[in-house]
Amino acid sequence: MGILEVKNVGKRFGGLHALSDVNLSVAENSVHAIIGPNGAGKSTLLNCLVGKLIPDTGSVSFDGQSVLGRKPHEINQMGISRVFQTPEIFGDLTVLENMMIPCLARRDGAFALHGYRAMMRDREIVDRAEHMLEDMHMIDKRGMHAASMSRGDKRRLEIAMCLAQQPRLLLLDEPTAGMARADTNNTIELLKHIKDSRPITIAIIEHDMHVVFSLAERITVLAQGTPLVEDTPDNIKGHPKVREAYLGETEH
Amino acid sequence: MTDQTDYTPVAAQLPSRRAARDTILGLTRKDFGLLTVVIALTMLAPFLLNPFPSNSAMAQFNAGYPDLMQRFVIFGIFAIGFNILFGLTGYLSFGHAAFLGVGSYSCVWMFKLLGYNVLPGILLAIVVSGLFALLIGYISLRRSGIYFSILTLAFAQMSFALAYSVLSNPSFNLTNGETGLQVYTNDPQWLQGDGPRAPHIFGLAMRETETLSVGAWNFQFNAGYYLCAVVMIICFYLSVRLFRSPFGMMLRAVKSNQQRLNYTGVNARPYTLAAFVISGMYAGLAGGLLSAMDPLAGAERMQWTASGEVVLMTILGGAGTLIGPVLGAGFIKYFENIFSKINESTLHAWFAFLPDGLEDALVAIVYPFVGKGWHLTLGLLFMLVVIFLPGGLVQGGNKMATIFRRDRKGGGVEDDAAAQRQAGE
Numbered sequence: 283m284g285i286l287e288v289k290n291v292g293k294r295f296g297g298l299h300a301l302s303d304v305n306l307s308v309a310e311n312s313v314h315a316i317i318g319p320n321g322a323g324k325s326t327l328l329n330c331l332v333g334k335l336i337p338d339t340g341s342v343s344f345d346g347q348s349v350l351g352r353k354p355h356e357i358n359q360m361g362i363s364r365v366f367q368t369p370e371i372f373g374d375l376t377v378l379e380n381m382m383i384p385c386l387a388r389r390d391g392a393f394a395l396h397g398y399r400a401m402m403r404d405r406e407i408v409d410r411a412e413h414m415l416e417d418m419h420m421i422d423k424r425g426m427h428a429a430s431m432s433r434g435d436k437r438r439l440e441i442a443m444c445l446a447q448q449p450r451l452l453l454l455d456e457p458t459a460g461m462a463r464a465d466t467n468n469t470i471e472l473l474k475h476i477k478d479s480r481p482i483t484i485a486i487i488e489h490d491m492h493v494v495f496s497l498a499e500r501i502t503v504l505a506q507g508t509p510l511v512e513d514t515p516d517n518i519k520g521h522p523k524v525r526e527a528y529l530g531e532t533e534h
Numbered sequence: 535m536t537d538q539t540d541y542t543p544v545a546a547q548l549p550s551r552r553a554a555r556d557t558i559l560g561l562t563r564k565d566f567g568l569l570t571v572v573i574a575l576t577m578l579a580p581f582l583l584n585p586f587p588s589n590s591a592m593a594q595f596n597a598g599y600p601d602l603m604q605r606f607v608i609f610g611i612f613a614i615g616f617n618i619l620f621g622l623t624g625y626l627s628f629g630h631a632a633f634l635g636v637g638s639y640s641c642v643w644m645f646k647l648l649g650y651n652v653l654p655g656i657l658l659a660i661v662v663s664g665l666f667a668l669l670i671g672y673i674s675l676r677r678s679g680i681y682f683s684i685l686t687l688a689f690a691q692m693s694f695a696l697a698y699s700v701l702s703n704p705s706f707n708l709t710n711g712e713t714g715l716q717v718y719t720n721d722p723q724w725l726q727g728d729g730p731r732a733p734h735i736f737g738l739a740m741r742e743t744e745t746l747s748v749g750a751w752n753f754q755f756n757a758g759y760y761l762c763a764v765v766m767i768i769c770f771y772l773s774v775r776l777f778r779s780p781f782g783m784m785l786r787a788v789k790s791n792q793q794r795l796n797y798t799g800v801n802a803r804p805y806t807l808a809a810f811v812i813s814g815m816y817a818g819l820a821g822g823l824l825s826a827m828d829p830l831a832g833a834e835r836m837q838w839t840a841s842g843e844v845v846l847m848t849i850l851g852g853a854g855t856l857i858g859p860v861l862g863a864g865f866i867k868y869f870e871n872i873f874s875k876i877n878e879s880t881l882h883a884w885f886a887f888l889p890d891g892l893e894d895a896l897v898a899i900v901y902p903f904v905g906k907g908w909h910l911t912l913g914l915l916f917m918l919v920v921i922f923l924p925g926g927l928v929q930g931g932n933k934m935a936t937i938f939r940r941d942r943k944g945g946g947v948e949d950d951a952a953a954q955r956q957a958g959e
C-alpha cells in the first residue's frame with residue numbers, strides 16, 4: 283500500500299476523456315515519475331490529486347485518507363505540496379516573505395488572526411525561513427522582490443516554499459520545462475539533494491527524459507489518459523510499447 | 535520563542551534585521567517616525583491649517599476651523615480602514631459607505647436612548663457595523679474582482695433604500711427617512727441626567743472651542759476635533775501594527791497570488807473576511823464620530839457617491855501605503871470645502887490687477903474649475919495622479935524626497951509600499 287493511492291480515476295472535459303481508469307500507487311519515500319506525450323493528461327491527474335479538479339469517477343487517497351471533496355488548502359495541510367508548471371510565487375512580496383508564508387502555514391494552520399504581532403520579530407518563523415533560504419543558496423536574495431528574479435530562481439524559490447512546509451508528498455509538474463540545460467542540471471541536483479536529505483515522497487511529471495532517468499525509481503507512462511506501463515527506469519527504456527508510444531516520438 | 539539553536543543566521547548582520555529588533559511601541563524606527571509625524575500633524579492642525587491672517591484675502595484658504603478639521607480626521611479613519619481591505623488584499627469594495635451610515639445611525643440611537651455621552655454611541659457604532667460587515671462580507675467575498683465590487687455596491691444601495699424609505703414608517707421608524715435621525719425632547723435618554731444637552735464626553739461638550747488670538751490670527755482648539763484626532767492616531771497605530779503583522783502579510787499574499795496561497799495550506803477566505811470586517815468597523819467608527827460631532831444621521835451617508843469617495847481618497851493618497859489614505863482624505867475634504875467656496879467675485883478680486891478684458895477672460899476660464907465645478911479640478915487631479923503617480927501622493931512625496939537627497943543613503947519611509955504598488959500594476 284503506497285502513501286498515495288489512485289484508483290480507477292476518470293475525468294472528462296465535455297466529450298474529451300482526459301483521464302480514464304487511472305490506477306497509480308506511489309510508494310512512501312520513493313521518487314515516482316509520470317511521463318507521457320503532450321495532452322496525455324498528466325497535469326489533469328495532478329490537479330485531481332490536489333483538489334484543483336474533482337475526478338468524475340474513482341478515488342484518491344493519501345496515507346489512507348480520501349482527498350476527494352477537500353479544499354486545496356486542506357489537502358495541503360494533510361501533507362501534500364505542489365510545484366506548478368509555471369512558477370507560482372508571491373511576486374509582490376520579498377523572497378524572505380515568500381518563505382515565511384509556508385512556515386506560518388505550517389505552524390499556525392489554515393487561518394490565524396495575528397494582527398497585532400510584529401512579523402519580523404517572530405524569530406521562530408524568520409529563522410526557519412532564513413535557514414531554508416540558506417539551504418537553497420538564496421539567502422543573498424532575501425530582500426528582493428520575488429517577481430524580479432529569474433525564472434530559474436523563481437522555480438527554486440517555489441520548491442523551497444513547498445519544502446518549508448515539510449510535506450510528506452511533493453508533487454512537481456514539469457519543473458524543468460522551458461529551462462536551459464544548466465538550470466535543468468541544477469534542478470536535478472537540487473531534487474537529488476532534497477531526496478537524500480530528508481524522508482520525502484516525490485511524484486514528478488516530466489517531459490525531459492534526462493531528468494526522469496536521473497531521478498526516478500519508478501516510472502508510469504501515461505498515454506491518452508490511461509497508464510500504459512509502470513516499471514523501473516531500466517525496464518521502461520527498453521519497453522517496446524513505450525518506445526512506440528512515446529520515446530520514439532522524441533528521438534528524432 | 536527563545537529556543538535559540540546553535541545555528542546563527544548569516545542574515546542577522548543585515549540592516550533590516552537589526553532595525554526589526556529594536557522597536558518602540560512595537561514599531562520599527564521608520565514606522566515610529568511616521569507615527570510621530572502623524573501625531574504632530576494632527577495635534578498642531580489648528581495652527582498648520584490656519585496659515586493666513588483672518589483679515590487677509592487668503593483667509594478663505596484657511597482650513598483650521600473645527601467642522602472641517604473634524605472631517606479631515608474622521609474621513610482619515612474611514613480611509614485608513616478602507617485601505618486595510620483594498621490596499622492589502624486588492625478587494626475593491628464599492629459599498630463601504632453602508633458601514634459609515636450604520637455607524638452614524640447607531641450613535642444617534644444611543645443619544646436618543648441613553649443620553650448625550652458619545653462613548654456608548656461610538657462603541658455601538660463599531661459593534662453594529664462590524665456585524666453588518668460580517669454579513670455583507672460573508673456573501674460578497676464568494677466572488678472576487680468586479681463581481682465582488684458589484685455585490686458590495688448592490689448591498690450598499692439596498693442599505694440606502696432601506697434607510698431612506700423602508701425602515702422609516704410610522705409603525706417601525708428606525709432611520710426617520712429623509713429628515714434624518716435626530717434627538718427629540720421626548721426621547722427617553724435614560725442615562726442623560728443633567729449632563730450637557732449636546733454630545734459630550736463625560737461633561738466636556740464636543741462643540742467646546744477655545745480660541746487663541748495671536749495678532750490677526752485666530753487659532754481654534756475644539757474638543758470634538760481633539761477627540762477625533764486621538765481616535766485617529768489610535769486607528770493609525772493599529773493599522774501600522776496590522777500592516778507589519780503576519781496577518782497583514784497574508785493579506786498581501788492574497789492580493790499577490792491567491793492560488794499559491796491556497797496551495798500553501800492557507801484558507802484565503804477567512805483572511806479576506808477578517809479584513810472586510812475590520813475595515814467595516816473602521817468605517818462604522820468614522821460614522822459614529824460624524825454623529826458624535828453633529829447628532830444627525832441621514833441616509834445620504836450611504837449613497838454610492840460616498841462609497842466612491844473613500845475609494846478616491848485611498849487611491850489618490852496611495853493605496854497600500856500607511857499614510858496615503860490619510861493624505862488622500864485630507865486632500866479631498868480640503869478641495870470639497872475650500873475650492874468649492876471660491877465664487878466669481880473672489881476670482882474678480884484676484885485678477886483685478888489685470889486689464890478688464892483680460893480679467894474677464896481669465897475669470898471665464900478659471901471659473902468652471904472652482905466653486906460648484908470643484909469636482910472638475912478634482913477629477914483632473916485624480917487622472918494626473920493615477921497616470922503619473924500610480925502610487926498616489928505618497929509616491930510623489932517619495933520621488934521628491936529622492937531628488938532632494940540623491941546622494942544620501944536610504945529611501946523614504948514608504949518606499950516599499952509605493953514600490954510594491956507599482957510592481958502590482
Ligand SMILES: Nc1ncnc2c1ncn2[C@@H]1O[C@H](COP(=O)(O)OP(=O)(O)O)[C@@H](O)[C@H]1O
Pocket residue numbers: 295298300318319320321322323324325326327
Ligand atoms: N480545464 C480543462 N478544460 C478542458 N479541457 C482540458 C482542461 N484541462 C486539460 N484539458 C484537456 O485535457 C487533455 C489533457 O491535458 P493535460 O492534463 O494538461 O495534458 P499534459 O499535462 O499531459 O500535457 C488535453 O487534451 C487538454 O486540452
Ligand SMILES: [Mg+2]
Pocket residue numbers: 324325326367
Ligand atoms: Mg501539463
